[in-house]
Amino acid sequence: MAGRRANGRLRNEKEDEMKRLLAGAAFALAAVATHAQHTPPDELVKGVMLDIQRIIVEDKELQSGARRKSIELIEQKALPHFNHVGMTALAVGVNWRKASPEQKKRLAEEFRALLVRTYASSLSAFGDQKFDFRPLRMKPSDTDVTVQVRVLQPGAEAVTVDYDMEKTSNGWKCYDVRVAGVSLVINYRTEFANIVRDSGIDGLIRSLETKNKKLAAATPASAK
């Protein structure tokens, strides 16, 4: 990987330049990927949370809860570290196996959109919170861990946020978040099961679509 840098002695022909560019790009990509792959899950969570907090602290609009911007921030900074399909499978539960690949894809898209829309509006509170990142005890062989963060707030008990993370070929990915002990994913399981029982997998997709459209339509009103 390293040490295969483009060599300065190469002639300045167009083809060589192209090769060098490509090599450089590949190297950069590899470096980023390797970095994410080798970042331990607790450092990954800490890095992402502090990064998001820093952006909010520097941005008045985000602090006042500008929804569109909050959604963009989550999409950019947090979502690459989530396993959406895994989260959706966990929420859908036993019915997941009955879904076709196309249905699975649609379910994952809609569920992802619902979670982002719902929690984007809570992002503004992130700005003035203090985090207590709990040390993670893990063995090198572990592939499924829980990273714990406590959100400290004066005058009230600390809120625990647990990130369930699994090791994938693309680095550690989060598949569930528990806030104060309540799983944002598992909490949908009964609801989803009820809808699937009454109107099938397609019915669940439709319900999620309708819900998301309603939330999107309400955005301008609750933006501020």
Add this chain to the structure above:
Amino acid sequence: MSLAAACGCATTSADPRDPLESVNRAVYAFNEGFDEVVGKPAARVYREALPRGVRNMLRNFFNNIDDLFIGANNLLQGKPADAVNDWGRFALNTTFGLLGLIDWASDAGMEKHNEDFGQTLGHWGAGDGPYLVLPLFGPSTLRDAGGLLVDWEVDPVALHAPVDERNAMVATRFVGRRADLLEATRLLDEAALDKYVFLRDAYLQRRRSLVYDGRPPRERPPAQ
């Protein structure tokens, strides 16, 4: 056929945790109505009429009274160090914190805990029992409702002598707590497909987490 269609909106899933679902849903509907007409409007007025500093002091005042019984419950659960912390908080805040209006103890690093008699029962092995929605108090279980009776019996606010003062304090505490939950209930509106089910499952998860002080044993296999 038509009968099934008629009550299709409230089909019960025969959830073993919620054998009284139809009664619970009725009480839930009543609570929602009460909240719409009394709870939420009062909470909004409270929030707009009182400056943040005053609201913080009122919250601190009631939370400080709670610390006495949080400590007692920690002692009953065999956690004397936590009990000492809670009573230390009470002593410090009641004196230097002017009857609890200022929460110096949190600033001094003495953590606020969350305990009640329902959790103490759970700590010693009492199961949830059937899920219950209590009028005005909201989500509960048989165990937690029993705990609530005990909490209420020893609650200094509820025991306060001149009845009109007591009523004023109970009302202030209720409205203040409702105001603190305005964001949470907005989130619930946005997140849930079936609010009753979503709230029930969240409550049961939350209580389980509290009984285990935020470290409930894992009870599910990893994703997929």
